[in-house]
Amino acid sequence: MKRAIFCLALLVSGLATATTGGGKALPSMTHPSWVRAYDRASEAVAKQDFNKALAFLNGGIYDKGVTISLDTSSCPGQVDKVSAAAKRALAAWKKVLGTDCPVRLLPNDAQADLSLTVVKSIPQEGDALGLIELKKSYAWSAGSYRHSSSGKINILTSYEGSKLDDDELTEVICHEMGHLLGLADLDHTGFLMGPLVRHESVVGPTQEEGRAVIAIRQRFREMIDDIHQTARRSA
Ligand SMILES: [Zn+2]
16 A cells, blocks of 8 residues: 655744754754744843843743634635644644643634645645744843744645545644644654654644653743743842
């Protein structure tokens, strides 16, 4: 039997490439963009530029949540199928993260941080079934900071004329949510963040992947707590 394997890609704009150094080690599954954000936060803490650090750290964990809504104009006739897959994908992450899951699905076509969009082909990627284009921006001053995330989750609902089944569609969306939460792609199959193998769907994070996201969020939070403690001490 032919096993078609697809890559699910992530594009993050607004961040430079990863560097090493600073802070405690993040899980090896962490996306380079999150490593870079964590490094920039560590560097900022070392220079006592706390608002800069807080912008990167809170942007990494989405302290105010991050919202997604389905663009129904992109998938006429498939709205129910894609909505249901998105709900299952989010439920799989909520199962692992519980109330700490920052991702929220808004009603279809609502104004959200990211739009879930069905496309006919994935831009710039050959064999991909999904691609998240995530733009993060950060701003800070002596008195305040802010961050925002926006973009688009592009997904295919069929490949070479063959429709993805419900589990495959759930995997594609759940995988892109994994990127949104800070995970990198993996090379091996059998993982949510690995290549998708048709008819052998991984419809939620493995225990290891779930633990990695929990650990990333913990590391970011520890640094946020340290900053607040330092600020209290110097107040
Ligand atoms: Zn991917």
